[in-house]
Amino acid sequence: MPSRLRPQIEGWLLLLPAAVLLALFTHYPTVATAIDSLFSTPRGARGAVYVGLDNYAEMAGDPVFWQALGNNLVFALGTVPAAIALALLMALLVDRKLAGRDFVRLAYFTPTVLPMIAVANIWLFFYTPGYGLVDQLLHLLGAPSHNWLGSRGTVLPCLMVMTVWKEAGFFMIFYLAALQQIPPSLGEAAALEGASRWTIFRRVTFPLLMPTTLFVLVNALINSFRLVDQIIVMTEGGPDNASMLLLYYVFEVGFKYWDTAYAAALTVLLLALLAALALTQFLYFDRRVHYR
Amino acid sequence: MRSALETAAAWLLALIWILPLAYAGWTAFHPAAYATAFRFDAPLTLANFAAAWQAAPFARYFLNTFLLVTMILAAQLVLCTLAAFAFARIEFRGRAVAFLLVLVQLMVMPDVLIVENYRTMARLGILDSLGAIGLPYMASGFGIFLLRQTFKSVPRELDEAARIEGAGLLQLLWRVYVPLARPVYLAYGLVSVSYHWNNFLWPLIVTNSVETRPLTVGLQIFASTDQGIDWSIITAASLMTTAPLLVAFLLFQRQFVQSFLRAGIR
Numbered sequence: 001m002p003s004r005l006r007p008q009i010e011g012w013l014l015l016l017p018a019a020v021l022l023a024l025f026t027h028y029p030t031v032a033t034a035i036d037s038l039f040s041t042p043r044g045a046r047g048a049v050y051v052g053l054d055n056y057a058e059m060a061g062d063p064v065f066w067q068a069l070g071n072n073l074v075f076a077l078g079t080v081p082a083a084i085a086l087a088l089l090m091a092l093l094v095d096r097k098l099a100g101r102d103f104v105r106l107a108y109f110t111p112t113v114l115p116m117i118a119v120a121n122i123w124l125f126f127y128t129p130g131y132g133l134v135d136q137l138l139h140l141l142g143a144p145s146h147n148w149l150g151s152r153g154t155v156l157p158c159l160m161v162m163t164v165w166k167e168a169g170f171f172m173i174f175y176l177a178a179l180q181q182i183p184p185s186l187g188e189a190a191a192l193e194g195a196s197r198w199t200i201f202r203r204v205t206f207p208l209l210m211p212t213t214l215f216v217l218v219n220a221l222i223n224s225f226r227l228v229d230q231i232i233v234m235t236e237g238g239p240d241n242a243s244m245l246l247l248y249y250v251f252e253v254g255f256k257y258w259d260t261a262y263a264a265a266l267t268v269l270l271l272a273l274l275a276a277l278a279l280t281q282f283l284y285f286d287r288r289v290h291y292r
Numbered sequence: 293m294r295s296a297l298e299t300a301a302a303w304l305l306a307l308i309w310i311l312p313l314a315y316a317g318w319t320a321f322h323p324a325a326y327a328t329a330f331r332f333d334a335p336l337t338l339a340n341f342a343a344a345w346q347a348a349p350f351a352r353y354f355l356n357t358f359l360l361v362t363m364i365l366a367a368q369l370v371l372c373t374l375a376a377f378a379f380a381r382i383e384f385r386g387r388a389v390a391f392l393l394v395l396v397q398l399m400v401m402p403d404v405l406i407v408e409n410y411r412t413m414a415r416l417g418i419l420d421s422l423g424a425i426g427l428p429y430m431a432s433g434f435g436i437f438l439l440r441q442t443f444k445s446v447p448r449e450l451d452e453a454a455r456i457e458g459a460g461l462l463q464l465l466w467r468v469y470v471p472l473a474r475p476v477y478l479a480y481g482l483v484s485v486s487y488h489w490n491n492f493l494w495p496l497i498v499t500n501s502v503e504t505r506p507l508t509v510g511l512q513i514f515a516s517t518d519q520g521i522d523w524s525i526i527t528a529a530s531l532m533t534t535a536p537l538l539v540a541f542l543l544f545q546r547q548f549v550q551s552f553l554r555a556g557i558r
Contacts (some may be wrong), residue, residue: 011384018375021431026397027409036408036417079492082439093302100303106307106542109549110313113541118530121515122316125523133315148405148449163464167314233512247493252417255408257498262295263407270404278399286436 030271036264041284048261055265065266068244073155075245076224078160079167084216086168088209091175092201112170120233123151123162125235149235152242159230159243167223178212179205218281222274246270320528340528341401344514347525349502350532353510360495361424361488361508364424365481372480375431376439377465381451391440406497407458420500430490436481442473479551482544489537507533 019025021174037055039048059065090108092100125256126133127148135145148158182205190200228248231237237252239242318326318340326334344350354551379391405428413424422460446469454464470477491509499505505513511533515526541548 007383011378011382011387014382014461016388018394018431020372021371021427022394022397022433024412025402025406025409025428025431026400026433027393029405030396030400032408032411037338048332068373090305092303093298096298098299099484104306106545107310108537110541111309112487113537113548115492115508117490117492117512118534121511122312123321123532125527126315127430128313128523131523133312164323165309169309176525188396191343199354204479229508232493233515250404251406251493251497255410258476260407260411267404267407271400272405273470274401275399 002194007280026175031252032282033264033267033271036261037268039261041259041261051261055262058188058262059269061266061283063095064241064249069251071241072225072245074156075160076155076221077162079163079224080217080220082160083164083167083171083220084213086164087171087216088175088213090168090172091179095176095179109167109169115230116166116227117233119162120230124234125243127158146174149243150239152240155235155239162230163224167220171220172196174212174216178209182208209251215281218277221277225270225274225277246273302479310454315500316531319524320531322524324522324524340524341532343522343525343528344532344550347512348508348514348529350507350514350529352502353505353507356504356510357489357508358507359486360425363422364426364429364488365427365484368432368435368484369477369481371431371468372435372439375436376443376511377469379436379440380446382464387514389393394433394436396433398437402428403493406494410492410497419498421498422504424498425504425506426488426493428494432433432484435484438476438480438558439473443469444474446472482548486537486541 002098036048038050038052040051040054042048094105096110098104114260129135129147129150130145132148134148139145146154148154163281178286186204186208187200190204191197196204222228225246228245228251231243231245231248233249250263253259253266321336321338322334323337323339338526375394379387379394409428410419413419413427416424417423450468450472451464454468459467490504490508491513495506496509499509502510511529514529
């Protein structure tokens with residue numbers, strides 16, 4: 001075998017198995033989704049017909065879609081900053097010497113390991129009107145019982161609290177790792193000059209943690225669009241679509257109404273959102289846009 | 293003084309964080325009558341676990357999840373190792389473009405392509421099989437990326453020494469590269485196992501029978517249809533499906549945390 005040809009063959013042969021699966025289950029479905037979104041859903045004997053941007057026009061006029069998008073933004077804005085702030089607080093608390101540090105760290109991190117399905121079933125019980133933990137606690141304070149997941153006003157906040165509880169510990173470990181990279185001498189120097197601990201945090205620690213914050217931020221945002229297990233267990237998007245999120249809507253349109261063309265159009269929008277988020281991360285990390 | 297205050301804050305937050313699990317544990321290990329009555333003389337019982345175990349084919353679900361997780365991890369390790377080695381150490385035409393195409397999977401996750409992948413599985417005639425659950429995840433863009441980084445850091449001298457001794461490409465990979473990447477394999481393995489143990493939406497969509505459902509889907513069907521609202525039994529079932537992962541986590545805590553750190557996401 002000529003030696004110039006050899007690496008070509010070896011390289012592609014090694015890549016082949018992974019490339020086939022990637023093409024079949026990532027690249028092909030991405031392209032096919034975009035194409036399907038331009039056709040009608042085949043029904044019975046009638047096949048799919050090219051309809052141009054009709055599915056997107058339907059989306060623009062679909063109040064449920066707008067509600068899902070709005071809910072998802074509220075959900076992201078409600079969970080992401082809270083989870084990040086708590087994660088940072090947790091990391092700062094367990095980064096120092098502390099009696100029972102291993103237990104504390106474990107308590108923060110354990111919810112991350114559990115399946116969302118199990119977590120959602122347990123929290124479903126907490127939110128049960130009258131009987132659940134939340135109502136029992138409030139009852140002690142004299143508050144009347146409330147249908148937490150059955151009321152439009154409280155359903156989304158309830159899901160957000162649970163999500164923050166599950167995710168904060170995961171982001172904590174990234175902050176912990178970053179904190180351990182910061183030389184203690186920086187803080188000591190600032191302390192010698194009489195800076196308060198809050199000033200040190202604000203002017204030294206927090207800026208140095210900026211790359212971590214960006215990384216965590218993007219991943220938390222992606223998760224808020226990607227994970228809808230808890231919706232299936234706890235609310236099915238209700239009441240009145242008050243807890244409808246985008247991916248759950250795709251699931252409902254695609255697998256309950258079997259309107260695959262419209263589901264494809266919704267998927268395209270969701271993919272565009274996720275891609276924009278991931279690209280932001282890429283650009284930040286490639287250029288190493290840091291703190292100054 | 294200040295340090296004592298911070299310790300108290302850390303503990304308070306830890307207690308709040310562990311409260312939901314402690315409460316779930318209380319409910320699962322006590323008779324239903326004590327589900328919300330916290331008394332020291334409440335009798336402990338395993339009856340809720342026994343009832344859950346009897347009420348649904350959890351043994352089969354455990355087996356399915358075990359097979360699924362093992363199959364996915366084995367395929368991922370082989371496929372990602374081969375591809376990552378090609379990207380790290382072989383100069384072939386189209387390498388840069390191919391690598392970009394692999395990275396696409398970091399943005400376009402299988403979790404979102406549910407409608408189209410369901411069609412593909414239907415066309416392949418493998419709906420409702422463990423293979424259908426696992427296939428979209430086997431060529432992991434993230435795994436390839438992670439291993440490529442690791443392989444690139446292997447010293448060239450080791451590589452050349454093995455080649456001079458007449459090692460073939462696969463021998464070289466197996467004897468030099470794979471052993472040096474062991475911590476990365478461990479990290480990736482733990483993350484992959486816990487991800488797929490917990491995965492729900494896609495398995496829910498492609499499975500339709502007891503023989504293929506993983507634990508998460510089995511638990512959901514059990515909790516939503518069979519039980520009415522016997523919370524003690526549902527909570528027991530939830531804890532039961534989580535137990536192996538939780539025990540593994542408690543035993544290998546340090547490795548787990550290190551692994552998640554090393555592997556970032558997924």
